[in-house]
């Protein structure tokens with residue numbers, strides 16, 4: 001089956017970038033704001049000067065050897081759900097994460113999100129076929145800081161069996177997530193159902209918080225996505241090649257740390273590219289330049305045989321508008337064609353800080369378009385359809401052919417929201433805008449939501465644990 | 480402004496480092512009042528700041544201009560009788576637990592371009608460090624940036640700590656960052672909130688009346 005494919009870097013380019021990154025690690029080093037990690041790196045042969053750690057090439061090479069090349073992610077019920085890495089060129093999307101605000105495109109208004117909004121995201125994703133992984137998109141503002149991770153994890157584990165990706169925002173937060181996962185799936189290392197993004201602080205630095213997160217996660221063999229995001233022209237070089245070298249060096253240093261904590265700890269090679277807009281200073285994630293960086297590091301990661309991730313299929317627009325559609329589709333197509341394994345993006349707007357439910361359902365469709373494109377088409381006797389062409393004859397019509405009735409069902413991706421209506425239905429539905437259609441779809445799904453209930457005994461244990469910890473802060477979490 | 484001062488201001492806004500530093504040295508040799516030289520340099524900073532607002536200069540240009548300005552002031556400093564504080568002294572930092580700093584850097588840059596003296600405490604700055612900086616630098620304004628829902632709470636904690644130590648009323652406080660709002664600034668007892676770097680300059684100007 002021919003599929004559209006493209007590539008950017010030659011093997012020589014990849015080797016060159018890899019060499020340069022190794023040079024940076026060996027000669028410039030990384031700043032590590034964590035005593036225990038510094039100690040570990042020192043014992044493994046790194047040169048340490050204060051907090052600057054210079055990582056020798058053989059340590060990087062050892063780490064690349066021992067890091068798993070394939071990760072199977074399980075659903076909440078313990079069934080294998082997806083496998084990433086290992087030469088798998090499939091991409092699995094999940095909603096954008098950790099939004100500060102919810103955007104309502106009908107009121108054209110941003111507001112602070114609540115736990116209820118996270119429930120809505122999880123329920124929507126349960127019904128969105130192209131969004132295979134999930135994520136509680138919002139950082140809720142109706143619970144105290146100490147309970148943010150608990151509230152986000154709780155609604156996810158309670159309402160869906162889809163695997164999820166999300167991080168914590170504090171050391172204790174990540175530990176709470178791990179505790180909750182253990183209640184639900186038991187031995188988290190055997191059947192991981194959650195992936196955790198961890199960002200180095202560009203350029204070339206590991207903050208205490210994130211270094212500690214990696215320790216806690218790698219110890220449990222929970223998959224960590226090392227997620228460099230050099231902001232081109234701000235915390236990374238202005239050139240794409242320069243930021244690529246820095247990105248790769250940061251990613252490699254993360255892989256080294258995880259392997260030293262626990263040899264064989266699963267790591268996803270990720271990235272959340274951005275560019276500091278030189279006129280405005282905003283952190284833009286969906287530009288052609290950032291797209292080139294995604295393609296490039298993903299090719300390097302795949303060359304090294306690693307699972308990949310990107311914050312892609314999202315938009316910097318403040319509204320659910322033409323810009324939002326254009327930027328999201330640009331990313332989604334690249335992600336699907338390149339086979340970036342985990343793609344974090346749908347629903348997201350405004351420089352990774354806002355999520356809209358309406359955009360989430362539109363993006364489900366955008367991802368559908370991208371998937372369809374990536375699927376290519378079959379070439380065989382039946383699809384070549386020479387006998388059908390012959391029977392229709394010059395000047396005839398294909399509308400009523402059995403071949404047509406069969407293949408329109410298989411060959412086409414049919415849209416629910418993108419407007420392809422005939423004039424009559426367009427008018428009878430009151431000339432709906434895409435925003436209106438998206439809102440209708442959101443309401444329709446939430447009216448009859450699909451809920452994957454937890455087995456009763458597990459739910460009881462989870463409820464008990466959650467209410468206990470919430471009680472300490474005088475909170476009753478009702479979801 | 481006389482033509483030699485204007486030429487100096489223009490050299491700065493054109494980012495001609497050597498020309499700026501040369502001119503400053505030769506002006507000092509000629510016995511020109513150091514204050515007038517600094518004013519001319521400020522004029523140049525103002526110029527490039529305005530160009531940025533109009534979309535005619537890039538952030539990188541601003542950073543380079545601020546850097547040249549600092550070098551020029553270093554040359555002038557020994558000739559000044561009293562230490563220059565510019566329009567006011569601002570101590571700025573990203574609060575404890577948070578390492579996001581591009582926004583904070585932009586705010587510091589625009590304040591610097593607008594004539595304020597900046598002391599940047601960097602990222603992950605604790606109440607202790609802000610308190611020490613107040614004692615040490617005697618600033619007019621404290622600026623706190625926070626980019627995460629979790630860390631914005633530290634803006635509040637830091638203000639409370641400053642109150643406890645009797646330092647709160649010695650400074651004006653401005654806060655900002657993507658998760659913060661005007662209402663939040665009011666709630667935690669800050670004096671002002673900046674929506675972006677331009678707004679931050681406006682608010683500082685209002686706070687200090689200059």
Ligand code: B1M
Nearest residue numbers: 098139199580582622623624627628655656657673675676
């Ligand atoms: C004093 O007075 C004032 C007045 C005005 C002030 C002011 C002070 N400060 C700012 N302003 C205002 O003026 C500026 C412009 O004129 C503006 O500043 P801003 O800072 O808003 O704007 C900048 C110019 C450009 N904006 C930015 O540079 C921030 C962009 C986003 C995408 C972002 C980035 C780039 C980064 N990140 Co982080 N990051 C996000 C951000 C999403 C977002 N859009 O906010 C956010 C803030 N990050 C987040 C997260 C979760 C994280 N990040 C992390 C790390 C990073 C990087 C290091 C990779 C990088 C920062 C690099 C750096 N040196 O700054 C991690 C934390 C690390 C740590 N130890 O603290 C990590 C925890 C991820 C992880 N698991 O590793 C989210 C916070 C979620 C929440 N609700 O709390 C987040 C909203 C993205 C997301 N949706 O996930 C105004 O706010």
